[in-house]
Amino acid sequence: MTGKTVLVLGARSDIAMAAAHCFAAAGYAVQLAARNAGSLADDVSDITIRYRVPVSLHEVDALAVESHAAFVDALPVLPDVAICAIGYMGDQAENERSVERTVAVLRSNFEGPASLFTILANRFADRGSGTLVGVSSVAGIRGRATNYVYGSAKAGFTAFLSGLRNRLAKQGVHVVTVLPGFVDTRMTAGMDLPAKLTAQPEEVGRAILAAVTKGRDVIYVRSIWRLIMLIIRHIPEAIFKRMKI
Amino acid sequence: MMLSGWGRHPRMECTVSRPRDLREILTAAQNKRVIARGNGRAYGDSALNPAGTIDMRGFSRILAFDQESGRVVAESGVLLADIIATFLPRGWFPAVTPGTKFVTIGGMIAADVHGKNHHKHGSFASFLDWMDVLCADGEVRRASRDENAELFHWTTGGMGLTGIILRAGFRLTPVETGWIRQRTVPARDLSAAMTVFEAEQAATYSVAWIDCLSTGRSTGRSLVMLGEHALAAELAPRQKSDPFAGKRRAGRRIPFDFPGFVLGPLTVKAFNTLYYHKGAWGAGEKLVDFDSYFYPLDAILEWNRIYGRRGFGQFQCVIPLAAAKAGLEALLAAIAKAGQGSFLAVLKRMGPQQSCFSFPMEGYTLALDFPVRRDTARLFAELERIAIDHGGRFYLAKDSFLTADRLRAADPRTPSFGTMRRQSRSIERFCSAQSERLDI
Secondary structure, three states: OOOOEEEEEOOOOHHHHHHHHHHHHOOOEEEEEEOOHHHHHHHHHHHHHHHOOOEEEEEOOOOOHHHHHHHHHHOOOOOOEEEEOOOOOOOHHHHHHOHHHHHHHHHHHHHHHHHHHHHHHHHHHHHOOEEEEEEOOHHHOOOOOOOHHHHHHHHHHHHHHHHHHHHHHHHOEEEEEEOOOEEOOOOOOOOOOOHHHEEOHHHHHHHHHHHHHHOOOEEOOOOHHHHHHHHHHHOOHHHHOOOOO | OEEEOOOOOOEEEOOEEOOOOHHHHHHHOOOOOEEEEOOOOOOOOOOOOOOOEEEHHHOOOEEEEEOOOOEEEEEOOOEHHHHHHHHHHHOEEEOOOOOOOOOEHHHHHHOOOOOOOHHHHOOHHHHEEEEEEEOOOOOEEEEEOOOOHHHHHHHOOOOOOOOEEEEEEEEEEEOOOOEEEEEEEEEOOHHHHHHHHHHOOOOOEEEEEEOOOOOHHHOOOEEEEEEEEOOHHHOOHHHHOOOOOOOOOOOEEOOOOOOHHHHOHHHHHHHHHHHHHHHHHOOEEEEEEHHHHHOHHHHEEOHHHHHOOOOEEEEEEEEEHHHHHHHHHHHHHHHHHHOOOOOOOEEEEEOOOOOOOOOOOOEEEEEEEEEOOOOHHHHHHHHHHHHHHOOOEEOOOOOOOOOHHHHHHHOOOHHHHHHHHHHOOHHHOEOOHHHHHHOO
């Protein structure tokens, strides 16, 4: 045991759960936070039995921003590492038709995570230590017709994380931005993803642990994505707007 | 998606769903017949269903463990490898393990797997306390020897055809170390190998590598490998630093499909001769880690690719004790004549077994791989005929060539399996490509 604690926000997601396993295997005590947290009781047993670390459940609703300070106050200990894997893609076609759907996606992916990290960042800064890990997305690098609502929310979160990193760099608090490409999760179930570009959740979990340990700033899980996004970033807008990607 | 078993033959386009909870299973299984799939280690089409294959690997949580008794409760998609990684360092090891640890608990129950200790401890079902099964009527039933006993006994070895196994309670066996005291006994022919097996009934583990291509006086020459869990006091200083043999050894991976000639009769013959003499030379006792002893092939990830793109089939039968020698001799003669044996041929003495539809029975089991070629189906038919003539039966977890007629000729329990399927109406909800082929 390391005596350290990791808080996993949006614990029901596959990436979050994989990260929880990796940190538990490395000896971290685990705080799992999600909506309807009670339904994660089997996961508590699983992680406790496998790694023999303390695991606790905490109720949090990303959209109920007014409750976030109380949520952080109620944690038994302020964690050393906080991972935010809260994300909600929605259906792009529905998002386009409905302002309500669009707002729900924007709030889930940007407002909620930013609110939680604002509070945690300030607590970490007061303490003078800690690592915040934001799971954002390559979809936030450039808006595309097929998922720009989700992508723009993630773009906001990515910019928020980079600003936070800049602000806290001299205060002992580190911020990691994770830009996984395709990941084989429940969110992408049914999509026809190319195997070579698609990471398993466990890979993302290991990459996050390594990034926290080594103090890295921005990670792509499969390095091919760094190249892909470099190219996508540099396509002139006049051409990009006509492309089907 | 395109799916196959471990033998990569046959391949089928299957609609696959990967549920996380009961509700998602029920949705995936709506209005169609489905089969549950674990980690895809059955060789043939046991876990293929083009209409609905349910990937159970999302059910991967260990739910309870008692350090005093070694009892585990786990969801059916948990890998045996995870059970070992979690509990071996606490002094507990699977009471029965097949030759790969990359199988799920659900798959182990459905195939009622056996291991190198079958002659002594029976199949996995012997250490299974209970399981929860999603039945044809949509109800989840707890099945044990006392509760829904019929369901319990038909589901162990039932190839997933009684329902979907959700979670199970089973027992591990206590060990002091992760090392095995292995003793290798060379046997110059089949009779000698059988004599060793009969004489070594007290050994915890026994298995033989058998040379399927040697003929004449050395027909059936073998290396019988006996094993015992090493006690802590028996470890040398080198092993004492790693008592549970937990140091990571990186797996090698077969990087591409081997072309067909690599496994031609000459190369296999040469390999077998070398392997036998190397084994005979090094006969005697040594300490090996559990991975090398139980799972030598797991060290070569994706070893199924050595058989080339067309895949392979594994023939595994068990011949009852009284007819074992004659049956094995006839099988070896047919294999040598076909000149197609692989270097992965295994002979093992099995013990008695009470079960409804499980594979094992008291006698000798022979297992070997054949790359799929034009005439493979004919070779399997011939080997199956020989086994049937000697009262033998077949391991459905390995099978991809058996026919409905030959299954019935081999296994008189087949009609009662069918009756159970109709009465429980599981036949209306669960089927695999294999169950359709075998009409069960």
